[in-house]
Amino acid sequence: MTTSPDMVIIIIDLVLLTLLCLTAFAIMLVRHLFAVVALTGAFSLLSAGLLVTLDAVDVAFTEAAVGAGISTVLMLGTLALTKRREATKPKLSPIGLMIIFLTGATLIYATPDMPKFGAADSPGLMHIVPDYIEGSKNDIAVPNIVTAILASYRGYDTLGEVAVIFTAGMGVIILLGRRREDEYGYSEDNAAFPLHPEGSDNTTGKDKS
Amino acid sequence: MFIGATTAVLVAMTLVLYRAFAGPTLFDRVLSANSFGTKIVLLIGLLGFLTDRPEFLDIALLYALVNFIGTIAILKFFRYRNMGLSSDEIASREDEG
Secondary structure, rough: OOOHHHHHHHHHHHHHHHHHHHHHHHHOOOHHHHHHHHHHHHHHHHHHHHHOOOOOOOHHHHHHHHHHHHHHHHHHHHHHHOOOOOOOOOOHHHHHHHHHHHHHHHHHHHHHHHHOOOOOHHHHHOOOOHHHHHHHHHHOOOHHHHHHHHHOOOHHHHHHHHHHHHHHHHHHHHOOOOOOOOOOOOOOOOOOOOOOOOOOOOOOOOOHH | OHHHHHHHHHHHHHHHOOOOHHHOOOHHHHHHHHHHHHHHHHHHHHHHHHHHHHOHHHHHHHHHHHHHHHHHHHHHHHHOOOOOOOOOHHHHHHHHH
16 A cells, blocks of 8 residues: 555545535535534534644634534524524525625635645745744743734734624523523513413424424 | 544544434434534544644544533433523423423
8 A cells, every 4th residue: 555644634635525515515405403503513523624634723623612512502592492494495596606606616716826735935924924933932922922923913803802702602692591580570481472382392302304 | 554444434424424414313413413523533533643643632532522512412402492491490390301
């Protein structure tokens, strides 16, 4: 056998990408929303695997934690408040399809112009990154360059991100958090629009797909 | 040997995904989502050994933890139809059922 690890990595990439495409089509076609949640979890894990093969281990872990972990939980929380089936059958719009194909073709057309994977002289690394690498040790006195960039050089940027994530978290808690039956007198029983009408909570898997 | 193991894991991933597409019951899908996570954990571990970086095993362990949380959430959703119950409410529902 003359197969080198590089060959194997390429084959793994191909298989993972094929599975990713299949999962995307399945998410599009399946009408049962619980299956869609399970499939989006699989989709996130697949893209995390692809990112690991691209050596972007930190991005991959964020993808796995947010995509497969938190998103699954949040989507299930949403499913608990809504129905489990998509109500309307979407219609195939030719204009939308054309726009998507055009965008995809443009992206593929632009791909060969991108710098080679991992090239040290790619434009993104020439502008300010040398300054970061040179300066971070003396300017910031943090041994890890990534930490220095995120926490100090781009400190305001990170602060803005924290504000965005905090707002998103508050929104999710307000929408999905547990409803309190407290001094405001609100409870499931006397709500004008009950979220769980009588007889709607079937705990067994009665509605099979 | 690692190449053979990787091939086997990729084939297993395909089979598990097929079960997630086809169903037919919800529990097939829960099981397939969970075991798909396990396959990814295995694949990342194998990738580390293929590229001579066994420290990938740590990442694989973290993935296993995340996968566990997802499965627990799915099962809790099935049991109580609600994600925000406190332990008291769970206990009272256990008594009713």
